[in-house]
Amino acid sequence: MSEEGRLLVAGTVPLQSLPLTLAEGKIEDACLNLYGHRIPCTQGTGALISAAAVTLKYLGLKPPLALVAGDAGRGGGSRLIYEYLIERAAEISPEVLVLHYWLPDLILMKKLCEVVERLPKKPKLIADAASMYAAKAAGLASKFDLFTPDLAELAFLADPEAFHPAYINRHLIDIETGAPKVPSLISQVYEVKGAAKVLLVKGEADYVVKEGKILEMISEPDIPAMEAIGGTGDTLTGLVSAFIYAGLELHEAAVISAKANRTAGEFAQASPATRVWEIIEQFPLVFKQYLCAWSGVCIIEDSTP
Amino acid sequence: MAFKKKPSFEGRGIILFERVEEALKTERLLREAGYACKLIAPPPALRKGCDLALEINLVEQMGIERFLKERDVNYLEITSLKGKATELLGIVKVIDFGEAVMVKAGNMKLTFAKGTGVILNTSGGGCPDIPYLHFQLLDKRLSEAPKPRDIGFTLCGLMLDRALEEGQRLWIKEEHE
Numbered sequence: 001m002s003e004e005g006r007l008l009v010a011g012t013v014p015l016q017s018l019p020l021t022l023a024e025g026k027i028e029d030a031c032l033n034l035y036g037h038r039i040p041c042t043q044g045t046g047a048l049i050s051a052a053a054v055t056l057k058y059l060g061l062k063p064p065l066a067l068v069a070g071d072a073g074r075g076g077g078s079r080l081i082y083e084y085l086i087e088r089a090a091e092i093s094p095e096v097l098v099l100h101y102w103l104p105d106l107i108l109m110k111k112l113c114e115v116v117e118r119l120p121k122k123p124k125l126i127a128d129a130a131s132m133y134a135a136k137a138a139g140l141a142s143k144f145d146l147f148t149p150d151l152a153e154l155a156f157l158a159d160p161e162a163f164h165p166a167y168i169n170r171h172l173i174d175i176e177t178g179a180p181k182v183p184s185l186i187s188q189v190y191e192v193k194g195a196a197k198v199l200l201v202k203g204e205a206d207y208v209v210k211e212g213k214i215l216e217m218i219s220e221p222d223i224p225a226m227e228a229i230g231g232t233g234d235t236l237t238g239l240v241s242a243f244i245y246a247g248l249e250l251h252e253a254a255v256i257s258a259k260a261n262r263t264a265g266e267f268a269q270a271s272p273a274t275r276v277w278e279i280i281e282q283f284p285l286v287f288k289q290y291l292c293a294w295s296g297v298c299i300i301e302d303s304t305p
Numbered sequence: 306m307a308f309k310k311k312p313s314f315e316g317r318g319i320i321l322f323e324r325v326e327e328a329l330k331t332e333r334l335l336r337e338a339g340y341a342c343k344l345i346a347p348p349p350a351l352r353k354g355c356d357l358a359l360e361i362n363l364v365e366q367m368g369i370e371r372f373l374k375e376r377d378v379n380y381l382e383i384t385s386l387k388g389k390a391t392e393l394l395g396i397v398k399v400i401d402f403g404e405a406v407m408v409k410a411g412n413m414k415l416t417f418a419k420g421t422g423v424i425l426n427t428s429g430g431g432c433p434d435i436p437y438l439h440f441q442l443l444d445k446r447l448s449e450a451p452k453p454r455d456i457g458f459t460l461c462g463l464m465l466d467r468a469l470e471e472g473q474r475l476w477i478k479e480e481h482e
Contacts, residue, residue, distance in 0.1 A: 012378050014437035043428065044436030073434025073458030074339070101433050103459070104364050124477040128366070129431025130461075137317065152412035163317035165412040166393050166460040167385040227400075228407045228416040230428040271402065272405040272416045272427040291447045301345065 001005050003065060003092045004154050004279070007052060007245040008123075008240075010085060011045030011100030011131070018070035020080040022029075025049040025066040027057075030277045033081025041277045051207045052245075052288030054283045059246050065094070070255050071102070078102035082112060089115050096245045097123040097195045097274040098237065099131030104164075107222045127196070128237040136194050144196035146250055148237045151182065151203045157194035158185050180235040182207060184216060198242060198250040202233050206258035210251050218258040223265040233278030236261045239283070248295065256294045260286050314341050319362030320373075321347060321381040327401070331378050340365060351384065360386060364432060367466070368458030397471050405464060407473060410467035415442070418451040422447045422476045427468075430461035439464055447476045 009025070015037070024036035032039040032050050041050040045068060052064040067084060071077025080103055089097075089112070113135075116125060125137045126146045135141055136157055149157055151206065155172040156165040172185065182201065188210035189195045192279035201207040203226075205219035226232045239260055264282035268274055292298035322328040333340045340361065347358040361369055366383050372379060394411040402410060405425055407416040413429045423446055427439045434457040442450050442465075453466040 012433040014440055016437075042436060042439070043439040071433040072437040073432065073462065074340075074434070075362075075458075101431060101436060103341070103433050104362070106317075130433070133364075133430075135433060138315075150412070152429065153431075156412075161389070163385065164460045166309070166395060166464050167363065167368070171392075185338045224400075225402060227427055228402070228405070228414060228426050232425050267371075272402050272407065273418070275426075289346055 005093065005246035006062060007056065007064040007096045007098070007239065008067060008092060008094035009045065009049050009052060009064050009098045010081050010102075011048070011129070012071035012081065012102050013039050013068045014070070014072055015039065016070045016072050018068065018077075020069040020077070020084060021066075022065060022067050022084075024063045024209060025053040025240050026063055026278070027053050030281070032066070034068065039068070041280065043276060044234060047231035047276045048100055048238040048241070050099070050102070050277070051235040051283065052242040054244065054280055055101060055239055055287075056159050056256070057177045057241035058284050058287050059242070061130055061246060065092075067128065073103070075103035077110065077162060079105065086115050090119055092165055093119060093121060094123045096126065098128070098241045099135070100234070100237070101129045102131060104134035104137065106134060106138040109138045109140065113138075113140050117143065118155045122249070125212045126237070126241055126244070128234070133164055139193075141194050141196055146200065146240065146244070146254070147196040148200045148202060148240065151201070154182070154185055154189060154201055158188040158192060160192040162192065185212065187212065194257050197222070198254060200254040200258065200281035202236055206262075207259065208251050208254040215251050216255050218255065218262070221262050221266040223270050225258060225270045225272050225274065226262070226265045228272040229274050229276055229279065231281060232261065232265070235264075235280055243251055254293065254305060257289070259290070259294060283288055308360050311460070313439055314343050314360070316341065316343075316360045316362040318361045318366055318383060319345070319347060319351060319386040320359040320361060320369075320383050321351060322358065323379065324356065325357045327379050328359055331373065332359055334376060334378065335361070335369065336370070339371070340369060348386070360476040361479070364459050366460055367454060367463040371454070380381050393460075397467065399475065406472070408468045408471045409462040410471065413461060413468050415465060415472050416466040417447055417476065419479065424450055424472075427465060430465065432459035432461035434458050434462045435465070438462055442469070445474045455478070
């Protein structure tokens, strides 16, 4: 298995016995298969890797590499992942590096960013979930190419001293009540240097922001139940990571991913009881119908008998 | 390959104590249990009669609270070391989907079926116990679901616990109407 130049996703999974594992992410029966370990395709890094794997398979590209370890919250698996990346990032030399669920550790995050900065070919660097919390809290947001916050996390990014979205300055909180205030919050995030180069803000409407400027707002199809479904934010990050790996510009990938995630929810007739795998399995159908029009990336099926 | 010892520590959370010896004892207990921590002087705004406090990784607040409770450790409070926000986000919102209700507590959401009280989904958050808690809570009745406070470790888990508590309160109210 060639490791270089790949899409690498790093994060914890809720199987406490799973050792540190680096493997290609392949889908089998609604589960991720990582070198024989079956990872449930549910909320978290499993959903992100699954979404990326389905997308890359459709595009005819190599599957994502997954660097995972079991961790139910005590941080042991998280530290194994940080340490492996710090030691081996140069050897793996990913094209795109996605950091996802893990216990925030500011010192290890700073070390990892120093290592990534020194790589001969710096990967596109993406953070979501608690990796994004750690990147921002360590003052490293601007080192990242893309963050994918929801509205509560956007308020966290706008608070220069917050360490976690559960402790944020209260004057930022009412922002979550309505979309019209999101643009001012986005401005604050960039003012306090809490943003990556590009933000894909997930919410009732999704916002694609580049260096403080809102490039696009995507609000259709409107599927309110998506907010209730655990993992739909993770699938969005998986989609955008895959499209960036495929060569799209950051903001283009973000716009297409927001549209694809919403449309997959529509195709799945999403309700609050829908599971995230039901969304992911719609992606090939969504791509087949819309990707060519959205992106110009057109897969021509061979009709030769 | 595991690092034997962290070279330094930035945790952004603080445990305040009434007495110095409690801080010293707690540092030893937490270190033995594998939690990163260090003794610090509390900032003036947080001094409550003590002169020694313990810095912890704020994200691990819930697991540490449970750990200290199990060992009868006396402390005044756990709070954020930096920033204007020294209290957890207390805002809870309820969204009615018709057949289901979603309770939002901070960055966490829990959705249950109105007719049965069964948890249909949890979403939001980013800490490593959240996918585990998602797994543990799905398809359980609100009254039977394990409390994130009892099996989780992080601030995201604590916010999910608040969402579950509010969901249980709404469910009991609905049953009695």
